[in-house]
Amino acid sequence: MCGIVGAIAGRDVVPVLIEGLKRLEYRGYDSAGIAVVVDGAVRRVRRTGRVSEMEAAARAEHLSAPLGIGHTRWATHGGVTEGNAHPHISHDSLALVHNGIIENHEAQRERLTKLGYVFESQTDTEVIAHLIHHHQSQGLDLLAALQASVRELDGAYAIAVIDKGEPDRMVVARMGCPLLVGLGDGENFVASDVSAIVQATRRVIFLEEGDTAVLTRDGVQVYGDDGQLVARAEHLSDVSLASLELGPYRHFMQKEIHEQPRALADTMEAIIDAGAFEPALFGKEAEGLLREVDGVQILACGTSYYAGAVARYWIEAIAGLPCTVEIASEYRYRKAVANPRHLIVTISQSGETLDTMEALKYAKSLGHDKTLSICNVPESAIPRASRLVFYTRAGAEIGVASTKAFTTQLVGLFALTATLAKLNGRLDAETEAGYIEALRRLPVSVQHALNLEPQIAVWSEKFTPKQHALFLGRGVHYPIALEGALKLKEISYIHAEAYPAGELKHGPLALVDADMPVVVIAPKDSLLEKVKSNMQEVRARGGELFVFTDADSNFGESEGVHVIRTPRHVGVLSPIVHTIPVQLLAYHTALARGTDVDKPRNLAKSVTVE
Ligand code: G6P
Secondary structure, X not given: OOEEEEXXXXXXXXXXXXXXXXXXXXXXXXXXXXXXXXXXXXXXXXXXXXXXXHHHHHHHOOOOOOEEEEEEEOXXXXXXXXXXXXXXEEOOOEEEEEEEEEOOHHHHHHHXXXXXXXXXXXXXXXXXXXXXXXXXXXXXXXXXXXXXXXXXXXXXXXXXXXXXXXXXXXXXEEEEOOOEEEEOOOOEEEEOOHHHOOOOOXXXXXXXXXXXXXXXXXXXXXXXXXXXXXXXXXEEOXXXXXXXXXXXOOOHHHHHHHOHHHHHHHHOHHHHHHOOOOXXXXXOOHHHHHHOOOEEEEEEOHHHHHHHHHHHHHHHHHHOOOEEEEEHXXXXXXXXXXXXXXXXXXXXXXXXXXXXXXXXXXXXXXXOOOEEEEEOXXXXXXXXXXXXXXXXXXXXXXXXXXXXXXXXHHHHHHHHHHHHHHHOOOOOHHHHHHHHHHHHHHHHHHHHHHOOHHHHHXXXXXXXXXXXXXXXXXXXXXXXXXXXXXXXXXXXXXXXXXXXXXXXXXXXXXXXXXXXXXXXXXXXXXXXXXXXXXXXXXXXXXXXXXXXXEOOOOOOOEOOEEEEEEOOOOHXXXXXXXXXXXXXXXXXXXXXXXXXXXXXOOOOOOOOOO
């Protein structure tokens, strides 16, 4: 996690750094800092708390310079203190920001301490600053010192360094964490993500693993891991400023919930245009590769894992292929039995979640070479490491709690299911046409579900004072119950758990009393009658039920049973529509509890540590 930004220009870069850090805050938000080189000296401002607090301090100090770096932190090594905030400085001459984790920092710290370096923080990062300084003291210039230092580091890093002795350049390095260079006119930039610099330029170079680079005002040179100059392609980013701004909304989460009809329509555009499920949706070599697949193994974390849990129901029922879904951090450390004919599907909004990336690498090491990534961030690490890719087109997702990424992932996974079914001869033309039509109608059904917001806001008042909540679902809607509980706990801090409704009687029923609201996802599918019986079990123990069901299902309100009706049952895509109300319930409950909806405590959006 952590976000880094840097700029070298003919103008004052401090406003660029601060705006960039505000856009990177989703990557971590417990402290922030900037360092600049000006008038032959390094100056630094750091603060715990949000970027806005550091900004006020930088203003008070009238910080202004043509060369600088900035960082927003999510603490790993060392607590949330100003002393642990980046940038870190060595000998008052060089300043450095870092995203990632240095695994051999203890050994390096010991070595550097023996060489006389005095450490001021508990971070792994400070080691890098002193290591570079040490190499400089051996006669190397800043670039050579950085290159020599990274050769001695184990772990993951994106690094940007400035030095008062070399005021006309910045040096950077990348291994295992994202870093891109932005190309301006007489000015150049570096950032963890394009959103940080899009106000200045859209021309970007994605650095590759092992790259180092030098940025001056007039140019950028990139060196490969062998130290030789390399040419890296320039891309034009299509991230829009509007997608990064709040507009009329109160929170990014609210904006992103309401963007879902558009995000879904954009994600399925190619499918609707083709009027068919074509393997080419997943890449050039998809047809040959998917034909050979006789099972699917899904790997992901967090909300993306729940998308995979929905897909498991679809893939087994529709494509007739065995499918397992596993939390990436578990898979990567167990002795898994590989079946190379199984397709490894990684799902990741950010494309950089470390556990998911490492699970993918582990799967490959076990002999899996059929890999597909479902991802929202083009050119990010996980899709780049996969042979096939489906990009969700949700647009930038900034709220830490994932919303539109989840529903668009489900569209990608449904398209995969239908494509595999077709290749297996299990999808006749009529069913395919029916699925395409269901997709076409989906944005409208989702909009109808969004229109339930006022009713859901009223319900949220009942949840606001509670300490606990239970979510129930069955079948393909069980993962939606899981997602509803995750949303509620992460942004409102109410303890919430989800159970398959049939499992209630095996334990969680003991928790049910009048203080435990029970949310039930109860669409009009073949399991509705079973779910109703489970609801009776709750009612009989005095539990209060909050039921989301379809407009055309046959049950109404009664004492202790509140009902909100989503649109008419949409068939196989029902989990997507039923996600909307649980998102809105969590959002309004958090709003009423006054939490920081977009930046919940202790969390970060992009988790690039174990
Ligand atoms: C973090 C985020 C979640 C997200 C998870 C996986 O925990 O807060 O919203 O679901 O990471 O992230 P990914 O980018 O891999 O989907």
